[in-house]
Amino acid sequence: MNTKNQTLMRVALIVGILIFINIISIRIFKRMDLTESKAYTLSDASKNLVKNLDDKFIAKAYFTSDLPAPYNNNRRYLQDQLDEYRAYSHGNFQYEIIDPSGKEDLVKEAQKYGVPEVQVQVVKEDKMQIEKALMGVVFLYGDKKEAIPVVQKLDQLEYDISLNIKKLTQKEQKKVGILSGHDEPTSDKMKELNQLLSEQYEVQPVSLTNGAAIPNDIAALLVIAPKTKLQDWELYLIDQYIMKGGKVAFFVNKVTANLQQQFGQELDVNMDKLLESYGVRVNTDMVRDARCANITVQQQAGFMMFNTQVPFPYLPIASEFNPKNIIVKNLQPVLFYFVSSIDTSLAAKKNLALEVLVSTSNQSGRMQNVFPINPNMQFTKDMFKEPHLPLAVTVEGNLTSAFESSNPQLDSATQGKIDFSQKVTSSSKSRIVVVGDGDFVVNETGGSATNALFAGNLVDWLIDDVGLTTIRSRDTGNKPLDEVEAGTKAMVKGINLAVPPLLIILFGVVRWRMKIMRRKRLEMAA
Secondary structure, three states, rough: OOOOHHHHHHHHHHHHHHHHHHHHHHHHHOOOOOOOOOOOOOOOOHHHHHHHOOOOEEEEEOOOOOOOHHHHHHHHHHHHHHHHHHHOOOEEEEEEEEEOOOOHHHHHHHOOOOOOOOEEEEEEEOEEEEEEEOOEEEEEOOOOEEEEEEOHHHHHHHHHHHHHHHHHHOOOOOEEEEEEOOOEEEEEEHHHHHHHHHHHEEEEEEOOOHHOOOOOOEEEEEEEEOOOOHHHHHHHHHHHHHOOOOOOEEEEOOOOEEOOOOOEEHHEEEEEEEEHHHEEEEEEEEEEEEEEEEEEEEEEEEEEEEEEEEEEEEEEEEOEEEOOOOOOOOOEEEEOOOOOOOHHHHHHHHHOEEEEEEEEOOEEEEEEEEEEEOOOOOOHHHHHHHOEEEEEEEEOOEEEOOOOOOOOOOOOOOOOOOHHHHHHOEOOEEEEEEEEOOOOEEEEEEEOHHHHHHHHHHHHHOOOOOOOHHOOOOOOOOOOOOOOOHHHHHHHHHHEEEHHHHHHHHHHHHHHHHHHHHHOOOOOOO
């Protein structure tokens, strides 16, 4: 067999192997992500969402080409994410990336879908210029549409895409109720939380006025920082909602604090009986933690007064999360505002499953009975000898009614409007959340995006919709380099400076010695 035939056979064999590999790869699908945080791998929740699509789902990404960094990276990352969704969709998820540069009709089309033009800085001909660009995505499913107007936050891109898939494919939107009528914070004071919940749920106030029962279509009820006492019959309505399978989050203040007056006082909203029947007690104390936020205070130096930042232990930054619980997995630290600790001993006596979600650091303590909160006071080590105090818990199990053996007294407004004949005394299907702080979701106090995210995860868990929680809490942010000592830095710097030249010199010496040896062999052979 001549050389030409051998070459043809090798080529044919290689082509056959490639075809075989492609056939196998179609039938056996596997993708690899070598990043530590699996930034390019969809979560199981996203995979399930896109696998269960029963019709064509279209994504149109309007993205101007030739944009400078970081916008060009956003486009690449978006395409990678859309590739992942398409790969797991069994053909139902389709996308296209459209470059609208110089095409006014495409710009108008994008704007019609809710993708606006934005201004970006670009460098052309060594000059900084402002240009208009499109960087958004629209999702189409049947006759419905949703959009991500601007792709900016890459760490939450998967969540945004999956949220839009869920919005478009779910048959009805679940409702979340927020209790009102007891001087609770209004919705405008909880903007972060309301915005987050509104992305996925229909949020509405719930009033118990004149004995009105909590509507059956409320998937979860939030009791957030009531300041006035709840009547016994109001507690009964909440209790019966829970007994019939309702889910409730209690964000409760047991101590109110006034920074201007530098003093706190006990707050009784008549909720102890209800919570204790469910195996939880919020203690009447104020937690302090060495891991805390700073507060601005005025200090005097001679004749001068100036503002300075000092640590304030009564504003703990809680980062001791339960590593096994999906609600708080990968969550950033939560700032609490004069939080109280939670007594978890009752749950075991009632055979309930209680799980601590968040606790204080190993340097924490409590203040009881009297509550002075002077930021300039001196804190000693003895004040921080109660480590890992529970701040937020979940409870599941066979919950017993707080009104099992008695009925609440009714007033003239509710007389005859509450039917006790239908009373339910136990429930095995419900779950509750208790946090020893009602103000951590209020904008003026702790209501940051991270705090709202924590509260949103709690709502998802209550509704048993933790799928998006697993995406929302993923840690896909930048990984900073580990801090090293100054001596280590100097050593590494010295190695980086010295080793490359030494390697080049060593290589030159080896080559020189090899030439000498080769010359000697030639001389001996001659």
